[in-house]
Amino acid sequence: MSVADAAPVTGLSSEHLGQVAITGITITPVAFADPPLLNTVGVHEPFALRAIVQVHTDAGVTGLGETYGDAGHLQRLHLAAEALTGADVFNINRMRQAVARALAADTVQGGHGMSGMVTGSSTADRVLSPFDVAALDIQGKLLGRPVSDLLGGAVRDSVAFSGYLFYKWATHPGFEPDPWGPALDPDGIVAQARTMVDGYGFSALKLKGGVFAPDQEVAAIKALREEFPDLPLRLDPNAAWTVETSIKVGKELDGVLEYLEDPTPGIEGMAEVRANVPMPLATNMCVVSFNDVPPAIAAGAVDVILSDHHFWGGLRRSQTLAGLTETFGLGLSMHSNSHLGISLAAMVHLAAATPNLDYACDTHWPWKKGDEDIVAPGALTFTDGAVAVPTAPGLGVELDADNLEKLHRQYLDCGLTSRDDTGYMQRIDPDYTLESPRW
Numbered sequence: 401m402s403v404a405d406a407a408p409v410t411g412l413s414s415e416h417l418g419q420v421a422i423t424g425i426t427i428t429p430v431a432f433a434d435p436p437l438l439n440t441v442g443v444h445e446p447f448a449l450r451a452i453v454q455v456h457t458d459a460g461v462t463g464l465g466e467t468y469g470d471a472g473h474l475q476r477l478h479l480a481a482e483a484l485t486g487a488d489v490f491n492i493n494r495m496r497q498a499v500a501r502a503l504a505a506d507t508v509q510g511g512h513g514m515s516g517m518v519t520g521s522s523t524a525d526r527v528l529s530p531f532d533v534a535a536l537d538i539q540g541k542l543l544g545r546p547v548s549d550l551l552g553g554a555v556r557d558s559v560a561f562s563g564y565l566f567y568k569w570a571t572h573p574g575f576e577p578d579p580w581g582p583a584l585d586p587d588g589i590v591a592q593a594r595t596m597v598d599g600y601g602f603s604a605l606k607l608k609g610g611v612f613a614p615d616q617e618v619a620a621i622k623a624l625r626e627e628f629p630d631l632p633l634r635l636d637p638n639a640a641w642t643v644e645t646s647i648k649v650g651k652e653l654d655g656v657l658e659y660l661e662d663p664t665p666g667i668e669g670m671a672e673v674r675a676n677v678p679m680p681l682a683t684n685m686c687v688v689s690f691n692d693v694p695p696a697i698a699a700g701a702v703d704v705i706l707s708d709h710h711f712w713g714g715l716r717r718s719q720t721l722a723g724l725t726e727t728f729g730l731g732l733s734m735h736s737n738s739h740l741g742i743s744l745a746a747m748v749h750l751a752a753a754t755p756n757l758d759y760a761c762d763t764h765w766p767w768k769k770g771d772e773d774i775v776a777p778g779a780l781t782f783t784d785g786a787v788a789v790p791t792a793p794g795l796g797v798e799l800d801a802d803n804l805e806k807l808h809r810q811y812l813d814c815g816l817t818s819r820d821d822t823g824y825m826q827r828i829d830p831d832y833t834l835e836s837p838r839w
């Protein structure tokens with residue numbers, strides 16, 4: 401079947417067979433309500449920021465991407481967008497070269513929205529990501545095929561996610577309480593997990609640790625084990641512990657955790673912990689770019705890498721990472737940050753088309769308000785903790801223009817321009833200090 405034959409949805413015309421050129425890119429920063437979720441660098445601010453990317457083409461088809469919304473990242477996205485005008489959406493390799501060239505003289509200051517939790521990821525890959533996703537969305541729409549088909553084909557019809565538990569306050573100071581209530585001890589965490597499991601059907605649970613002393617977090621994990629005897633459990637203190645503390649906790653949780661995620665900073669420290677604890681070690685902190693893979697493997701630092709298309713360079717480069725983990729006998733899971741529906745759709749297509757991604761993926765999805773999204777409802781729903789892989793062309797999600805406008809206005813009104821969990825915590829508690837490792 402020729403490409404022209406395979407274009408029932410949008411009618412790819414023969415004049416576009418050679419090239420589908422980018423005619424313009426719209427980048428819209430948005431803010432959506434976020435509860436006071438605690439982590440080892442502070443607390444989430446009342447709004448999470450994202451950038452929504454719309455790539456327009458001379459085929460009349462627009463593709464969608466979603467990424468971090470921090471000021472520095474936005475500036476880099478604009479530099480890249482300028483360089484991508486005229487590029488062929490069927491040649492993502494050349495798009496990557498154009499982005500790298502545009503960023504070569506990058507003097508932009510400022511973070512990327514991952515709040516110091518992820519260090520050293522490749523800037524070019526981080527900036528390329530939403531354009532890669534949008535290009536695949538366009539390709540899929542033109543060909544009448546879902547993005548998972550363009551990634552080699554779905555090997556599963558739905559993608560399982562884990563319930564992502566956070567210690568949290570009842571409310572942001574000065575705001576209305578959110579429906580979740582506080583979770584500041586093992587009972588609070590178990591109650592939160594119960595709500596999440598009953599509401600979404602998750603079949604694995606991850607606790608964001610590094611907030612309280614390790615003994616209290618061990619107690620929370622043991623309480624979860626008692627309440628949910630059959631669910632795989634993960635604990636992620638975001639490198640808040642020394643090597644010694646990590647080994648002590650690892651031994652205490654022998655037989656309880658599916659994996660222990662980033663107990664301590666750096667490849668060397670992780671390797672020492674790994675040699676002394678019984679469970680697999682996972683990371684989204686010490687292996688965050690292709691440059692980190694060889695030293696981590698040489699040191700024997702990790703068992704599982706958490707991929708994340710937002711900083712591994714999009715969907716296709718995330719599959720390159722999957723090839724490496726398969727080759728070297730490592731496990732592959734998926735990391736998340738606060739996100740909206742375009743990101744969820746991209747995560748689902750990627751996970752569906754990555755055979756060796758067989759852990760339940762992370763998602764912050766339950767933490768956003770149900771009606772706050774920039775995609776039209778219906779395409780992405782959780783059943784038994786999993787999201788069915790969209791079968792419509794491209795990502796299978798449609799932009800909701802009214803909500804995009806509303807969340808953009810919220811971005812303008814909220815006054816936030818970068819994620820700053822530590823600064824926000826210090827405004828509430830001036831004695832709060834950042835320490836790594838903390839225990």
Ligand SMILES: O=C([O-])[C@@H](O)[C@@H](O)[C@H](O)[C@@H](O)C(=O)[O-]
Nearest residue numbers: 439514517636684735736738
């Ligand atoms: O949302 C958070 O506070 C998380 O701690 C996030 O920033 C991390 O990047 C992430 O979820 C992780 O697994 O490390």
Ligand SMILES: [Mg+2]
Nearest residue numbers: 636661662684
């Ligand atoms: Mg993590």
